[in-house]
Amino acid sequence: MRRCRSYRYRLSPTVRQQAALVGLLALQCELYNAALEERRGAWRWERRSVSYVEQCRTLTSLRAVRPEVLACGVTVCRGTLRRLDWAFAAFFRRCREGERPGYPRFRPRSRWDSLQWEDRNGWCLDETTSRVRLMGVGAIKVRLHRPIRGTPKAITVRREGRHWWVTIRCVDVPAEPLPATGRQVGIDLGVTVLVATSDGNLIVNDRHTRRGADRLARAQQDLATKQHGSQYRARARERIVAAHRAIRNRRTDTLHKLSRRLVNEYDLIVHEHLTIPNLVRRPKPKPDGVGGYAPNRAAAKTGLNRSIHDAGWGQLLAMITYKAESAGRAVIAVEPHNTSRTCAHCGHVSAGNRRGAVFKCQACGHGTHADTNAAINILRAGRAQQHVAA
Numbered sequence: 001m002r003r004c005r006s007y008r009y010r011l012s013p014t015v016r017q018q019a020a021l022v023g024l025l026a027l028q029c030e031l032y033n034a035a036l037e038e039r040r041g042a043w044r045w046e047r048r049s050v051s052y053v054e055q056c057r058t059l060t061s062l063r064a065v066r067p068e069v070l071a072c073g074v075t076v077c078r079g080t081l082r083r084l085d086w087a088f089a090a091f092f093r094r095c096r097e098g099e100r101p102g103y104p105r106f107r108p109r110s111r112w113d114s115l116q117w118e119d120r121n122g123w124c125l126d127e128t129t130s131r132v133r134l135m136g137v138g139a140i141k142v143r144l145h146r147p148i149r150g151t152p153k154a155i156t157v158r159r160e161g162r163h164w165w166v167t168i169r170c171v172d173v174p175a176e177p178l179p180a181t182g183r184q185v186g187i188d189l190g191v192t193v194l195v196a197t198s199d200g201n202l203i204v205n206d207r208h209t210r211r212g213a214d215r216l217a218r219a220q221q222d223l224a225t226k227q228h229g230s231q232y233r234a235r236a237r238e239r240i241v242a243a244h245r246a247i248r249n250r251r252t253d254t255l256h257k258l259s260r261r262l263v264n265e266y267d268l269i270v271h272e273h274l275t276i277p278n279l280v281r282r283p284k285p286k287p288d289g290v291g292g293y294a295p296n297r298a299a300a301k302t303g304l305n306r307s308i309h310d311a312g313w314g315q316l317l318a319m320i321t322y323k324a325e326s327a328g329r330a331v332i333a334v335e336p337h338n339t340s341r342t343c344a345h346c347g348h349v350s351a352g353n354r355r356g357a358v359f360k361c362q363a364c365g366h367g368t369h370a371d372t373n374a375a376i377n378i379l380r381a382g383r384a385q386q387h388v389a390a
C-alpha cells in the first residue's frame with residue numbers, strides 16, 4: 001500500500017528569491033488565464049474541447065515566443081495547466097450533478113498565490129543543508145521543523161501574506177504502529193461540546209471564530225474607512241486576510257492535537273457517519289406568493305452552519321482516520337440512528353429522554369450528560385458492527 005502524506009514547512013527566501021517567486025507567480029497567472037482563454041475560444045468558435053495533454057503539448061511552442069515563461073522549467077507550467085484542468089473537471093461535475101455550475105474564472109494576479117510542481121523535475125530538496133532548490137529561483141532556506149518520511153514526489157509553494165510555505169507530498173510513507181492500549185471509545189460530535197467520549201470526557205469547542213472575531217471585526221470596520229484603490233485599503237485588506245488565517249491556524253492546531261490524543265489512547269474509535277454537505281446546505285428560498293419571500297430560517301441556519309464549519313467535524317474525522325491508519329488503529333463509522341434518544345443504561349427509546357444537555361431516562365431514571373449518553377450508544381453500535389463483520 002502506498003501511503004501518502006503531506007508535510008508543510010516555512011520557507012525563508014532572500015529578497016532576490018522573493019522577487020523571483022513573485023515574478024514566477026505573475027507568469028503562471030498569465031499562463032492560467034491564457035490557457036483558460038484557449039479553452040473558452042475553442043469551444044465558442046469550434047465547439048471543440050481542449051484537453052490538459054493538448055495544452056501541455058503547446059507549451060513547447062512557447063519557447064520561441066515567450067521564453068521567460070519556460071525559464072523556470074516546464075514542470076511548474078504543467079502544474080498550472082493541471083489546476084485549470086481540475087477547475088474544469090469540477091465545473092463539469094457540478095453541471096452533471098445539477099449544482100450551480102460556476103464556469104472557471106480568469107484570475108487576477110492578486111489572487112494567484114501558489115505554484116505547483118507535479119513531478120520530480122525542476123526542484124530538489126536537500127535535507128542536509130535545509131534548502132529547496134527551485135529552477136530559475138535558487139536554493140531557498142526551509143525550516144524543517146520535523147523530519148520528512150517517505151519519498152518526496154511533488155511540491156506546492158504558497159504565499160500567505162508576507163510568508164512563504166512549501167508543501168511536500170510524499171509517497172511510500174512508512175507506518176508508525178502504536179502499542180495496543182486495550183481501550184475503545186465512541187465519540188459524539190457536537191457544537192457546544194465539540195467531542196464527547198463514551199468514558200465521560202467532554203472536550204469543549206472554544207469557538208476560535210468567536211475569539212478571533214473581534215480582531216476580524218475591527219479589521220473589517222477599518223477597511224470601510226479606506227478609499228478605494230488606495231495603498232491604505234490594500235493594507236487593511238491584508239489585515240483581514242491575516243485575521244482569517246490566524247483563526248484557521250488555531251483551529252487546525254486544536255484538531256491535530258485532539259485527533260492525536262484519541263489515536264494514542266484508543267485501539268478502536270467509533271464515530272457517527274456525517275453528511276456535512278447536507279447539514280451546511282443553504283435553505284431553499286420560500287416565495288410568499290406576492291413577489292417576495294417568506295422567512296425560511298436562513299439566518300438561523302447560517303449561525304448553525306458557521307458553528308459546524310468552525311468546529312471542523314469533517315476535518316477532525318479526516319485527521320483521526322489518517323492518523324489511525326498509520327498507527328494501526330481501527331475507526332468505524334456508524335449510522336446516526338436514535339443515538340441521542342436511546343438510554344445507554346436500559347435501551348429505552350424516547351424523544352422525552354433528552355432535555356437540552358441533560359439526559360434523564362423516562363423508564364429507568366438513568367441520568368447523565370446527553371452527549372456522553374450518545375457517545376456510549378455510538379460505541380455500542382460500532383462494537384455490534386464489528387461483530388457482524390467478524
Ligand SMILES: [Zn+2]
Binds near residue numbers: 348366
Ligand atoms: Zn433507561
